[in-house]
Amino acid sequence: MDVQTANGPRSQVNLIGLSRADYRGNPTTLCQGCGHNSISNQIISAAYEVNLEPESVVKFSGIGCSSKSPTYFLNRSFGFNGLHGRMPSLATGALFGDHTLKGLAVSGDGDTASIGMGQFKHAIRRNLRLVYIVENNGVYGLTKGQFSATAEMGLRLKNQGTNPYMPIDIALEALVGNATFVARSFAGDPKQVKELIKAALSHGGISVLDIISPCVTFNNQDSAMHSYTWGKEHEVALHELSFVPPAEEIMIEYGEGEAKEVTMHDGSTVILKKLGKDYDPTNRSEALRVLEEANAQQVLLTGLIYINTEQPSLREIYNITETPLNRLSQERIRPSRESMEMVNGLMF
Amino acid sequence: MSISQPAFNESPVTQPELIINDFSITVATVNGSGSQTSNLTILRALFKMGIPVSGxxxxxxxxxxxPTWYTIxxxxxGYLARREEQEIMVAMNPATFIQDLANVSPGGVxxxxxxxxxxxxxxxxxTYTMPVKRLVKESEAPSNLRDYIANMVYVGVLSNLLNVDLDKIYSALDFHFKAKTKPIELNFGVVKAAYDWAATNLVKADRFQVAPMNETNDCIMADGNTAAALGAIYGGVQFAAWYPITPATSLAESLNEYLPKLRRDPETEKNTFVVLQAEDELAAIGMAIGAGWSGLxxxxxxxxxxxxxxxxxxxxxxxxxVPVVxxxxxxxxxxxxxPTRTAQxxxxxxxxxxxxxxxxxxxLPCSVNECFEFGWKAFDIAERLQTPIFVLSDLDLGMNQWMSNPFTYPDQPMDRGKILWEEDLNKLEKRWGRYQDVDGDGIPYRTVPGNKHPLAPYFTRGTGHDENARYSEDSETWRKLLDRLALKFQTARNYVPKPVVEKMEGARVAIISYGSTEPAIVEARQKLIQQGLKTDFLRLRAVPFTQEVDDFVKDYDRIYVIEMNRDGQMHKLLCMAYPEQTTRLISIAYTDGLPMTARNIGEMILAKEEN
Incomplete structure (x- = not known):
């Protein structure tokens, strides 16, 4: 990697010697101003800042505008763009290939909350090691502007009329389904998005990030709950969030009672600086309460809503070998010739 | 179950001499009553007596x-197919009593x-009656087990009437109850009491009997689903996802049973496998494809x-x-x-x-042994061809107990196909591209996640893509990709199992079939000789059809394609593959949920021959 060139200045690299360019993807083909592009950029920044080895990440997505985005970041990672709503199963199987890998999935509100609700909830229940980002804009973009299941009741869309149904709350669904990391953010708040992604990458199980990501083409009326204007006016952050990678010392000092630290699976730390009230993200019933309250008050509550670092991950449940399964030799996966007689003896 | 008039000239039942080791037993019971244990006990005891038997x-x-029936x-x-004739009927179910009575063959029991x-x-x-209630009462079994052991009464009575060796009954119970003394003694006690009661009280008037033979000494008894699971384990299965469904459930359950015995590292006690019950079949295959993609x-x-x-x-x-089985x-x-009946x-x-x-x-496996063999071979073929491999078994093969040869250890090392790791990529002179057809056989080279070489990662997608796995909507690129996949399918002809061909001198008529109909066809061909019709036989073991099939279909006046479905599905595929032979390929498709019988096949062929 180009740490130093003959004439030029030392280009900036992270602790593993990679520059930001090493985390980039192809140019986006989404609309200008799409919230998803902002999220892709924050994925790149977060990966760079936590010194992520691109080859240690596997990207997954389903179908939709959101699901196109994995080609816009981390070109040096493997990726699989699966079926509409069925990405979680693909990730579940793929991550067993090499358990040292981290999954990074991008889905949308249609991909997750409509066609993919079943697989979404079951991936959560299994706690696989996957960062599951939902780029939530309340609308189907790629098919040009139909209501999604997260669209608020009463939303009016061109050619669609008025949405008569109550919305699905993805963060709430994740929490009810026993997700071990639930966060909500807003694409218009890039710093928070980035810090949450960094924390999620350090989580040992599944982390669900419901990121409101306005669709500038089909659902950006000022009054719509998935618009930039509404989000900016109604965002209420639970806390100010900082992430400290395991190798770095905690430089920021907080006074007693002002901040809460959460130690992650890999030894890194998430520091939650209190805003107004003290919020404990390890308390699940409190998390459910604040989400319900935010829905009732029509505010966009953002931040790390819930975290549980105790739950075993899917890999731990299966007690598989230290050597990645996909590197096991024939000798280790084909029983011995001698065992054949024993097996025949087990038959009648 | 119904019975029709025999079409073949079988020996008339009025002859006085004994009929030894050549009849069928049907037991009519109610499902959930534990009769499966009793029926398997009889089947296994006969097998242990060295007599060819199928259940x-x-x-x-x-x-x-x-109502449920079990036929032995x-x-x-050595014929193992189902027969229509039911010489011996045990009628335990009042609800089907009249029907069962009507179905007993003349001269039967x-x-x-x-x-x-x-x-x-x-x-x-x-006719014989058994004092089932009295014998159960006398057994002093706990009241919650009485309904179950009631079925052991007919085991004892049948053993006495047919001369089944009680020691072999004991071995069968010992196997079934995994050497647990209490249930073995309880059940065997009832069998013995019923046997003794029959010896004292029944006067044998029928002519049916069993006698020991030496025909099963080197054999095992197993079902196809167990064999498939074991085959997969010897094929190195590392990931299996499944969702419960009859009649496939016991395949996955067998993986759960045998994998810990065979594939847990004795030193570290770590597993080299994952078996996961998914939320539905779509998730199950999604997981399996994810795992196949990542090199498992x-x-x-x-x-x-x-x-x-x-x-x-x-x-x-x-x-x-993506390779997946x-x-x-x-x-x-x-x-x-x-859901509980068989078909193709x-x-x-x-x-x-x-x-x-x-x-x-x-x-297309036809036997327990082929379920085992294709169990491991399917992975080699899937990884070689980088494509899904479907192994089509059926309920009859998968869930019934079949006498078969012992499983034999894979005779080939694993074929992991065209997979590139870090050192392979380092050695390459030309830059690797995921979908390049380097060898001209339509099969590209692949890398899998975890490969840390900077050139290894690529993006897999269902959208159009070029040779380097980049998104493409270019018409020519799309067309070339589909053509390469077609070429790969042709290449597959060299890797799939070849058919099994059996010939008779001078035959001008042939049979093509596949899968579990094989025992009935083997028997039907023998019977057809008696009717003056010689047949050659090709048993398909895979699609695409190989060179052997190309050659075979050209050789005959008429080829009957026999299968258990309504529309002659394999016949259609054969006609597509060999359009110039369509007038000679004649479909015999028959499905009623029951395994085919030799008599049925013989009749259907003769009816077509007369036309």
Missing amino acids: KNLFPSNIQGL RVSKD FIYPDDITFKIERTDIH RSMTSTSGPGLSLMTEYAGLAYFSE VWDVQRVGPSTGL GDITFTYFMGHGDTQMIML
């Missing part, structure tokens, strides 16, 4: 209370509990309805070229159909599974 469970889709064929000649009071008018059969030997198992759900993912795996234990469909109805569906142009590779 078939004809059961309802229900947990408790509906005892055949000194009808045994029933003495509390069924029904005046039997038939005089052409021998990966599989799922299902039946027709599950296969329908898997379709979208199967198409993606075909197009993105799918076992389809076929049952009668469409929809729920007859998923042939055309599987072949075309997916949208756009797809051609799926199918392996």
Whole structure:
């Protein structure tokens, strides 16, 4: 990697010697101003800042505008763009290939909350090691502007009329389904998005990030709950969030009672600086309460809503070998010739 | 079950001499009553006596209370197919009593509990009654077990009437109850009491008997689903995802049973496998495809309805070229159909599974041994060809106990196909591209996640892509990709199992079949010789058809394609592959949920021959 060139200045690299360019993807083909592009950029920044080895990440997505985005970041990672709503199963199987890998999935509100609700909830229940980002804009973009299941009741869309149904709350669904990391953010708040992604990458199980990501083409009326204007006016952050990678010392000092630290699976730390009230993200019933309250008050509550670092991950449940399964030799996966007689003896 | 008049000239039942080791026993019971234990005990005891035997469970889709039948064929000649004739009937179920009575072959035997009071008018059969309730009461079994052990009464009575060795009954119970003394003694106690009661109280008037033989000494008894699971384990299965469905469930459950015994590292006690029960079949195949993509030997198992759900993912795996093995234990469909009855109805569906142009590779096992063999071989073929491999078994093969040869250890090392690791990429002179056809056989090279070489990662997608896995909507690129996949399907002809061909001198007529109909066809061919018709026989073991099939179809005046479905699905695929032979390829497709019989096949062929 180009740490130093003959004439030029030392280009900036992270602790593993990679520059930001090493985390980039192809140019986006989404609309200008799409919230998803902002999220892709924050994925790149977060990966760079936590010194992520691109080859240690596997990207997954389903179908939709959101699901196109994995080609816009981390070109040096493997990726699989699966079926509409069925990405979680693909990730579940793929991550067993090499358990040292981290999954990074991008889905949308249609991909997750409509066609993919079943697989979404079951991936959560299994706690696989996957960062599951939902780029939530309340609308189907790629098919040009139909209501999604997260669209608020009463939303009016061109050619669609008025949405008569109550919305699905993805963060709430994740929490009810026993997700071990639930966060909500807003694409218009890039710093928070980035810090949450960094924390999620350090989580040992599944982390669900419901990121409101306005669709500038089909659902950006000022009054719509998935618009930039509404989000900016109604965002209420639970806390100010900082992430400290395991190798770095905690430089920021907080006074007693002002901040809460959460130690992650890999030894890194998430520091939650209190805003107004003290919020404990390890308390699940409190998390459910604040989400319900935010829905009732029509505010966009953002931040790390819930975290549980105790739950075993899917890999731990299966007690598989230290050597990645996909590197096991024939000798280790084909029983011995001698065992054949024993097996025949087990038959009648 | 119904019975019709025999078409073949069998020996008339009025002859006085004994009929030894050549008849069928049918037991009519209620499902959920524990009769399966009793029936398997008889089957296994006969097998241990060295007599060729086969057993078939004809059961309802229900947990408790509906009629169920179990038929055991005892055949000194080694024929294992189902027969229509039912010489010996044990009628335990009052609800089917009249029907069961009518179905006994003339000269046959009808045994029933003495509390069924029904005046039997038939005089052409021998009847015996058993004091089931009294013997159960005398056994002093706990009241919650009485219904179960009641079925052991007919085991004892039959053993006495037919001369079944009680020691062998004991071994069968010992196996069934995994050497647990208490249930063995309880059940055997009832068998012995019933045996002794029959010895004292019944006067044998019928002519049926068993006698020890030496025909099963080197054999085992197993079902196809267990064999498939064991084959997969010897094939190095590393990931299996599944969803419960009859009749495939026991395949995955066998993986759960045997994998910890065979594939847990003795030192570290760590597993080299993952078996995961998914939320549905679509998730199951999604997981299996994810695992196959990441370099694991990966599989799922299902039946027709599950296969329908898997379709979208199967198409993606075909197009993105992911190795995965799918076992389809076929049952009668469409929809729920007859979930506990057997069929070969998923042939055309599987072949075309997916949208756009797809051609799926199918392996077609006919026996427990082939279930084992294809169990490991399917992974080699899947990884070699980087495509889904469907192994089409069926309920009869998968769930019934079959006498077979012991499983034999794989005779080839694993073929992991064209996979590149870090050191392989370092050695390459030309830059690697995921979908380049370097060797001209349509099969590209692949890398898998975890490969840390900077050039290894690529993006897999269901959208159009070029040779380097980049997104492309270019017409020419698309066309070339589909052509390469077609070429790969041709290459597959060199890797799939070849058919088995059996010839007779001078035959001008031939039979093509596949799968579990084999025992009935073997027997039918012998019977047809007696009718003056010689037949050659090709048993397909895979699609695509190989060179051997190309050659065979040119050789005959008429070729009967026999299969258990309504529409002649394999016949259609053969006609597509060999359009110039369509006038000689004649479909004999028959499905009623029951395994085919030799008599039925013989009659259907003779009827066509007369036309």
